[in-house]
Ligand code: ADP
């Protein structure tokens with residue numbers, strides 16, 4: 110009976126997901142339709158073209174994010190150097206963070222740490238988590254990355270001293286389209302959870318409102 114219940118729950122989740130996607134795809138399509146209609150009657154083509162391209166980009170983004178769910182079998186795992194991956198991401202994000210008065214510090218082991226995985230997907234996960242940490246610091250602050258290793262495991266933590274999450278929000282993160290941001294899409298964590306699940310890893314969250322948040326990602330090093 111318990112298993113039945115779980116399956117029903119999963120099915121209704123897939124239904125909700127499909128409804129959410131349909132809704133999100135309909136919004137940009139409505140804009141596109143309106144602008145194409147107006148284009149026939151107006152001379153403001155540049156603005157319209159820009160808006161249309163922007164909306165097409167939005168559809169593309171949403172559909173791409175969901176590919177992680179659609180095609181988990183096509184993913185090829187290889188040896189991924191987590192140290193280099195994180196270092197590259199930090200270098201990439203530092204300038205943008207500094208503009209927002211956010212410093213990024215790191216405590217990574219000197220020796221390189223590798224796991225079996227898909228590099229682009231793993232990059233996407235840590236990009237999402239670090240960006241969320243930066244966005245949790247509207248008045249600036251610090252984001253710290255740590256990596257702890259044992260023979261069997263590696264744990265990477267992204268720590269911010271930002272706005273934190275209420276227990277209500279903690280319950281809801283990872284749900285498709287759950288966002289508290291004006292220009293958020295609520296897909297980053299959903300996709301990140303799915304990718305980490307595909308890597309047989311775990312994500313844990315500790316958070317306190319107005320104190321900060323720690324996201325930890327744990328991988329097995331034994332293959
Ligand atoms: P988005 O960033 O587009 O809102 P995400 O799936 O990445 O979507 O995150 C969902 C929500 O989780 C965010 O809107 C925010 O409320 C919350 N959240 C995620 N990371 C943090 C963090 N480090 N600190 C505070 N809140 C966070």
Ligand code: MG
Nearest residue numbers: 237241297298
């Ligand atoms: Mg995000």
